Amino acid sequence: MTDKTTTAKAHTNIALIKYWGKKDKILNLPTTSSLSLTLDEFYTETMVTAGKEDTLLINNMMQDPTRIHNFLDFLREEIEDFGPLTVVSKNTVPTAAGLASSASSFAALTAAVARYQNWDLSLTDLSRLARRGSGSATRSFFPGFAVWHEGHDNQSSFAEALPATDLPIALVVCEIAGTVKKVSSSDGMLRAMTSPKYSEWVEQSHVQFTAMQEAIANQDLHKIGELAEENALAMHELNITATDRRFTYFNQMTLDVLDFVKALRAEGFLAYATIDAGPNVKIITNQNQAETIKDKLQEKFRKLRLQIATPGPGISFED
Template structure:
């Protein structure tokens, strides 16, 4: 028996990935850029065991059923095709995400699983190549291979649609999450992005402007220009959410409290804080701010939203092998 265990953090996109040009290979319509978060992560152990008849998947101490296990097997098969090592695997995974945050993430899950399998199968791909494998588990996982600011370059084919680190973000940066609703959403991001691609008349301008947003945000990162970074983040996130209102049928992930939190962040700015919001495919709000301001911002948001968990995260690092 051989085993390896790895850890990966989740990430929040500042320039969003929203739509696939090749759903089978997970090739995106546009390049994206994220910040890796320290507070939310997954640890996964893979044991290759010739005595097993088939793959087993245990998540947060619960044995998973056929549907979930098949997803994992399909992903492990990508590594098996590459290495020729077909031994069944026992996969044990733990999500370290405050349940209240509603941030359980396929990004950290597939990045951790990919990193463990990369090791135990002897494939030992470099991180950029590994990111092309984890991409096929979940698009956003591509970026969780690295820490700090990470670009997922959309590329043109399976081999060149990969992640690179842009900057380790070791300046004064944090992300504060306001959990608005942590229940299961009715439209998954996978379904939501496809519906948007297929039906929203706003989609073409999303793709066009995401490209210029990416150029501009990389310039802001090079200059450590926090205001530019925040303004582009806020604009790009809201544009993504705008495309959904144009879909048929229209949909939105926003809830009434979401709108109130966005207003509260704008108010924080009027009080002199550099704080900017973004949202993923859900109603929770993430606030990009300075780490040195994050406790004050957390306090103010808790005061305004006493029923909603407010969680600070520092910048996270890339995948780590634990054993």
């Protein structure tokens, strides 16, 4: 069986209602429910095969396998024991730069191991397992819009797809920095939770989570964008108001692009910003305006790397 391989492909997701803080570090239970859009253009393909020890290669480069090894050990204890694995990933997402690389990576890894071991698990089951590697990975098993229920224990914290929609949403992704961020998401969340504004953000996020589902059902792109921008900017305000080592993921280019988004709206464009744990800005718009917005950004910020992203599929396998 040493030559057996299994490959899974998972797409990254962008949270429109964010996950930013844990109420249970062991189970990776979030303080809020979140809602995301899976993206077609960014993904991770992960192949697993037998090895002499747990090893990890990303884009043909050997990586520190500690985080992957710990997650595989969790799967060995949770489901069934299995031997060492060689994990080979092809990642189209800049790692640890705030473009949700860990979401697609851990979703693909979880799915690949489950298929490799012939585990008969539902997508819901897989989302619970992947949560222990990366919280946002729970949502990358599903196409289009997905929700991750915060839950109160392992069983109740899982992700599921929202009803399919042909909403013509698009994101203009502004890759301001593709380097590894100085403050990891895990550390950033811990610091953010010390902000005096944190409990207020949690309460508001619960309201926005419900409102976002209504906006999607109503196919109201303006409301979707408005809610996403409010939620994201309030999340980043937690970082700069933290009492424990306040910080920011923003740089000057982030601020300049945010100002440009406001200017686009003033011109009558559908344009709202969302930002994960990093400096990169994603502009929510519709598919008719995305190319024009991209062109305007390129004209204003000539060195900015830009890409248009559209709704993507759920988990898939190469047999």
